[in-house]
Amino acid sequence: MFVLPPLPYDDDALAPFVSADTLRTHHGKHHKAYVDKTNALVGPAGLSGRPLEEVVRHAYGKGDKALFNNAAQAWNHAFFWACMRPPGGAAPTGALGISIRDSFGGLESLKAAFVDEGVTHFGSGWAWIVVGSDGLAVISTHDAEDTLIREGLFPILVCDLWEHAYYLDYKNDRKAFLERWFDNIANWDFAAAQLAASEGAGQAFSYPLPGAPSAGTDRPDAPRPTA
Ligand code: MN3
Numbered sequence: 481m482f483v484l485p486p487l488p489y490d491d492d493a494l495a496p497f498v499s500a501d502t503l504r505t506h507h508g509k510h511h512k513a514y515v516d517k518t519n520a521l522v523g524p525a526g527l528s529g530r531p532l533e534e535v536v537r538h539a540y541g542k543g544d545k546a547l548f549n550n551a552a553q554a555w556n557h558a559f560f561w562a563c564m565r566p567p568g569g570a571a572p573t574g575a576l577g578i579s580i581r582d583s584f585g586g587l588e589s590l591k592a593a594f595v596d597e598g599v600t601h602f603g604s605g606w607a608w609i610v611v612g613s614d615g616l617a618v619i620s621t622h623d624a625e626d627t628l629i630r631e632g633l634f635p636i637l638v639c640d641l642w643e644h645a646y647y648l649d650y651k652n653d654r655k656a657f658l659e660r661w662f663d664n665i666a667n668w669d670f671a672a673a674q675l676a677a678s679e680g681a682g683q684a685f686s687y688p689l690p691g692a693p694s695a696g697t698d699r700p701d702a703p704r705p706t707a
Pocket residue numbers: 506510557640642644645
């Protein structure tokens with residue numbers, strides 16, 4: 481059984497950029513439903529006990545849409561929680577800062593590309609910063625799709641573009657959500673750890689293995705420090 485990983489911060493830690501009401505509903509209702517449905521479907525699919533990343537790829541390869549959608553959404557949301565931190569955190573520095581400068585010219589240009597990608601993305605999905613063959617890039621994916629099923633792309637940071645992520649706080653203003661998200665609660669320490677992991681240093685984000693403890697201080701979804 482997969483657990484619903486606890487949020488790596490309090491419900492109200494991201495306010496006012498993401499309200500406690502939005503975060504509680506998003507995590508406790510939406511994310512929980514994806515985890516519960518995944519748990520109901522992995523057994524019949526013959527995938528009990530396998531890591532979630534394998535379940536996502538296997539379901540996608542087999543065309544098992546119900547399992548893929550729920551398993552990918554379970555993974556995407558756990559990754560998304562790690563991509564945020566309370567306001568006032570550090571801006572990108574070090575290797576991440578250099579990569580942003582090399583690929584985009586600077587943080588403001590990355591922000592413009594990221595916000596534009598998210599605003600012009602039609603319907604539900606996710607806006608990502610990824611590492612590809614040419615350095616950092618911005619992409620979006622539809623519905624539950626993610627980088628686990630994209631060859632050669634490594635996820636650095638993601639923002640949820642589904643209306644449930646922002647509608648209570650921003651109504652239909654996805655642009656304002658993305659701008660404030662990027663400026664205030666994007667977790668650049670996590671992004672830096674993912675970038676290092678993409679180059680073999682430290683551990684990349686992974687979903688808690690099936691059977692992992694559901695509570696405690698371990699917080700397996702939290703960003704891991706790199707060595
Ligand atoms: Mn969501």
